Amino acid sequence: MAKTKKKKATSGAVRNRQSSSSSSPSSSAVVPLAVVKEWLETRKIKVPDALLVAFEGGDGRRGVASSSSSSFASVDDVLRHLPSLRERERRALVRRVERTTAPRATTTTTTTNDPELNDDADDDCGVRSGGSDGEYCDDVENESSTPGVVVGWPTDVEFSNEYRWDVGVPPAIRDRYFPKSTRRRLRPPRQSDKVYFRRINDPDHPAHGQYGLFCALDRAPPGTWLLDYVGVVTLGEDQDMSSDYVCDFGENGELACDANVYGNESRFLNDFRNTGRHPNVEFNLRRDARSGELRQGVYVKRANEAREEGFDGVRRDEELLVSYGKSYWRSRVGNLTDFIWRLPGRPMPEGGRPSIDSCNERR
Numbered sequence: 513m514a515k516t517k518k519k520k521a522t523s524g525a526v527r528n529r530q531s532s533s534s535s536s537p538s539s540s541a542v543v544p545l546a547v548v549k550e551w552l553e554t555r556k557i558k559v560p561d562a563l564l565v566a567f568e569g570g571d572g573r574r575g576v577a578s579s580s581s582s583s584f585a586s587v588d589d590v591l592r593h594l595p596s597l598r599e600r601e602r603r604a605l606v607r608r609v610e611r612t613t614a615p616r617a618t619t620t621t622t623t624t625n626d627p628e629l630n631d632d633a634d635d636d637c638g639v640r641s642g643g644s645d646g647e648y649c650d651d652v653e654n655e656s657s658t659p660g661v662v663v664g665w666p667t668d669v670e671f672s673n674e675y676r677w678d679v680g681v682p683p684a685i686r687d688r689y690f691p692k693s694t695r696r697r698l699r700p701p702r703q704s705d706k707v708y709f710r711r712i713n714d715p716d717h718p719a720h721g722q723y724g725l726f727c728a729l730d731r732a733p734p735g736t737w738l739l740d741y742v743g744v745v746t747l748g749e750d751q752d753m754s755s756d757y758v759c760d761f762g763e764n765g766e767l768a769c770d771a772n773v774y775g776n777e778s779r780f781l782n783d784f785r786n787t788g789r790h791p792n793v794e795f796n797l798r799r800d801a802r803s804g805e806l807r808q809g810v811y812v813k814r815a816n817e818a819r820e821e822g823f824d825g826v827r828r829d830e831e832l833l834v835s836y837g838k839s840y841w842r843s844r845v846g847n848l849t850d851f852i853w854r855l856p857g858r859p860m861p862e863g864g865r866p867s868i869d870s871c872n873e874r875r
């Protein structure tokens with residue numbers, strides 16, 4: 513797909529945390545004591561006696577004890593026993609409980625970020641919560657949304673935020689991008705709290721009927737890191753020419769990253785051409801502070817690089833659009849001049865969108 517900007521290794525240290533409410537659907541779900549204890553223990557927070565007393569006859573009304581499991585009636589009930597938790601910790605605990613009690617991926621229904629689609633669950637792709645700063649962190653401060661649960665995710669695509677390295681990539685190259693010394697265990701798949709994907713219902717949109725990627729933050733200023741473009745990494749020469757999800761990768765474009773059957777939400781990024789909009793995001797290589805890995809970040813364009821006058825970032829529900837680069841389209845549609853029917857900042861041409869869209873015809 514699109515070209516990578518040659519190495520501009522930002523650390524992606526943009527902090528743009530979205531507040532997440534502590535009241536949640538799970539606040540009324542039964543909460544296993546074991547989940548709470550484990551959560552406290554991994555954060556080295558002493559399990560308060562009051563919490564245990566609830567299951568030892570001290571407060572029979574709250575804890576529901578059985579021979580095999582013990583649980584609280586609700587997360588609010590748990591929080592009542594943990595008055596010393598900071599607000600941030602309370603939110604993190606609520607999210608942990610949500611994860612444990614939420615129905616799994618395909619059966620989960622959430623309210624879409626797109627008001628247009630609220631009554632059409634099939635088209636919705638829920639997203640939510642937490643924050644991060646250029647990494648897919650799993651610590652308390654940066655805890656993001658539910659691992660393993662990505663609502664509406666295509667069943668034929670494996671969700672992951674980790675690169676999968678093709679065996680054809682020589683180890684020496686791979687080590688440069690993902691130094692052995694800093695390799696860490698893979699984290700559970702986790703969807704982004706900064707973006708969401710949904711089907712495009714606007715008939716004027718050139719990718720009408722397909723999916724697009726949208727901003728889930730109230731505002732993402734220029735330079736904000738949103739997520740990384742993830743997929744199967746091959747040598748550029750080994751890339752699958754039939755895939756629509758290949759992005760150039762590597763300091764010198766020597767690699768390719770293909771999100772056709774494996775990747776994250778970034779695979780839904782559309783190109784700006786014929787949308788009437790300018791590109792508002794771009795790819796920049798970044799060195800991940802925690803793993804030392806070189807990754808392909810998707811960043812909100814910097815104001816001085818954006819072609820839109822007065823560009824000051826993207827806002828909630830705005831579609832994120834990148835430039836795939838001319839070669840992407842040339843290899844598909846041939847002549848670019850014939851392919852472009854609407855310029856950025858211009859209204860729809862009279863007579864509307866051409867009936868034959870050679871790009872979408874391919875699919």
Ligand SMILES: C[S@@+](CC[C@H](N)C(=O)[O-])C[C@H]1O[C@@H](n2cnc3c(N)ncnc32)[C@H](O)[C@@H]1O
Pocket residue numbers: 513718719722723724756757779780781782783784785786787871872875
């Ligand atoms: C990486 S995918 C983007 C996500 C895709 N829309 C989907 O639903 O999976 C690339 C494909 O999206 C479509 N697409 C993206 N931008 C487009 C545009 N500006 N005009 C027409 N089709 C576009 C093309 O079919 C392209 O090959």
